[in-house]
Amino acid sequence: MAENTYSSVTETIFSDLNHSNFSVNFSTPPIIFVCGGPMIQVAASVRERVFAYFAKDTTSNITDHLIAAEDFKDYFKDGAYDDLMEFEDDIASISTLVVIFLESAGSLVELGLFCNRIELKDRLIVFVPAEELEAKEDNEPAYSSFIYLGAIQSLKRRNDTSVMIYPWANTESITYDELEFVVSDIKDKLGKVKKTDKFDVKNSGHMSYLIHDIIRLCEPIKLSEIEMALICLEIDYPTRNITKCLYLLEKFKLVSPYEYSGSKYYYVNDESLSKIKFGKSRKGKVLDAPNLKMEIRSSFNPVFMKTEDEKEIEIAKKRFNALKRIVQIRKANDKSI
Known part of the structure; x- marks a missing residue:
């Protein structure tokens, strides 16, 4: 009453x-949730390089819309969250695009968390190190073949623009020849994201x-x-x-x-x-x-x-x-x- x-x-x-x-409406303003390796120092990970690239990019304002889980160090404040996985799951749900760089133990967990979310199938892009899909020796299977045959293959079947495979960056070198392609893939994926969803x-x-x-x-x-x-x-x-x-x-x-x-x-x-x-x-x-x-x-x-x-x-x-x-x-x- x-x-x-x-x-x-x-x-x-x-x-x-x-x-x-x-x-x-998911498109305005876009929220891009980026998971991956450490960002403490320059060239520490591909994720760090992508953030640095967009920070200098004068052709777009994407840098204003990039989000990392580390930005929310007080997620447990006032009892809002007590579970990191639940917290990241909710960020993904509110995001326009979820980007995962498979370069850390945490990013593998995030892949497992998000890959089966049907509502994310068109809003998820995963970057996979080519080296992890290659056999270490002739008689040894690829180190991450179980990932490729499982979650990655499942994603590719649902949306072939959800998985991108590149040679990975050397953390001892500032140069990364594939960076421009990685950035372009993110921009393309963002441009193709469905602008609206039926409310659920x-x-x-x-x-x-x-x-x-x-x-x-x-x-x-x-x-x-x-x-x-x-x-x-x-x-x-x-x-x-x-x-x-x-x-x-x-x-x-x-x-x-x-x-x-x-x-x-x-x-x-x-x-x-x-x-x-x-x-x-x-x-x-x-x-x-x-x-x-x-x-x-x-x-x-x-x-x-x-x-x-x-x-x-x-x-x-x-x-x-x-x-x-x-x-x-x-x-x-x-x-x-």
């Missing part, structure tokens, strides 16, 4: 939506993007209110999973928290960015996001409030003041870019 006008308006809106009509409530990446758009429509919004929006959509999603989604969205700079008077609100960093196409409502209408957003904001604007309940007026004023500050923060961030 709605506690105030804001809750009543948002619950009415989401109760009329049907998540089976939703679709997900079981996909954590899809749920993260849905939560992003709930925030976009209803900001500033509290965690409990996000939960209620999902309930109205008839989606049963535990609080802990919502917290994980919020952690990832914050790390990818898609949403931010703002605390005001003991409450933590969430808002989107870019109001123009939409990740979900809601499709037709249960009443057969297409969602008019700008008008609905205006309706939601009017519900806690003191100028338009009709209630005389002092507690509700106080809550609305706090939310309204939080929004004014959020607008200022966004403007300041836009100027600094």
Whole structure:
């Protein structure tokens, strides 16, 4: 039951939506999750060379969208995650493209984790060292033949652009003749990635993007209110999973928290960015996001409030003041870019 006008308006809106009509936008902005060898020093791995290449590449802004698991050293913060594999699995789900360089024990684990994910079959590219597929001696099988015959072959059958084999870089040399081809393969794969997916409530990446758009429509919004929006959509999603989604969205700079008077609100960093196409409502209408957003904001604007309940007026004023500050923060961030 709605506690105030804001809750009543948002619950009415989401109760009329049907998540089976939703679709997900993966292309803007792209998130490229890159797994592989160490990156501590120059030429330490092919992955390090690729990051360094894109950092100097003036023809694209891909460097801004490259993500390594090491970027999330606090993934266990606030109890968001306690399992590294679960964490990496969720990053893959939210990513536009997953790139694996088979050059470390960890990357082999990641290959095993991702290779059987059907939803990743067109969003996964694996780079394999040619040397690992060659026999060490005439009577000795290739060191990694079990990988090639298993996961790698399975990937190639599903999508022949998912596996690329190259001679590997020498860590004692800065030069790597194949680097330009590796980079080109990544760009080509990114360009061919399917731009949209049908929404799947079981996909954590899809749920993260849905939560992003709930925030976009209803900001500033509290965690409990996000939960209620999902309930109205008839989606049963535990609080802990919502917290994980919020952690990832914050790390990818898609949403931010703002605390005001003991409450933590969430808002989107870019109001123009939409990740979900809601499709037709249960009443057969297409969602008019700008008008609905205006309706939601009017519900806690003191100028338009009709209630005389002092507690509700106080809550609305706090939310309204939080929004004014959020607008200022966004403007300041836009100027600094």
